[in-house]
């Protein structure tokens with residue numbers, strides 16, 4: 001980030017958001033109604049882990065949609081921030097989840113998780 005873009009007003013808003021919330025997902029749509037499959041997947045992982053997060057709908061704010069890409073130096077949405085640090089997009093979160101690493105990642109950051117039981121996660125109980 002160069003000195004000029006560092007002064008971009010949207011960066012200040014982004015900084016406030018990621019420093020004021022432990023877990024933030026910049027996404028398309030809302031956590032309840034994601035409007036893109038990539039964003040939906042990240043929401044799904046957070047939900048499976050029971051991680052509380054703030055969703056920022058970039059579709060409502062073109063400045064944030066563009067600004068977050070430059071701020072993170074990452075070309076796409078969704079973007080996960082934990083404790084003010086960029087973690088990754090959909091593919092990275094999916095890989096961490098599939099590798100069984102994401103729970104220990106949140107533990108290491110001091111973020112509370114409440115993982116669902118596999119049958120809840122799959123949406124199919126025995127009864």
Ligand SMILES: N[C@@H](CCC(=O)N[C@@H](CS)C(=O)NCC(=O)O)C(=O)O
Pocket residue numbers: 028036038065075076077078089090091092
């Ligand atoms: N491979 C990406 C998938 C996400 C992606 O390709 N996002 C696209 C389509 S939703 C995007 O943000 N395009 C730029 C834009 O829509 O502003 C990841 O791991 O997150």
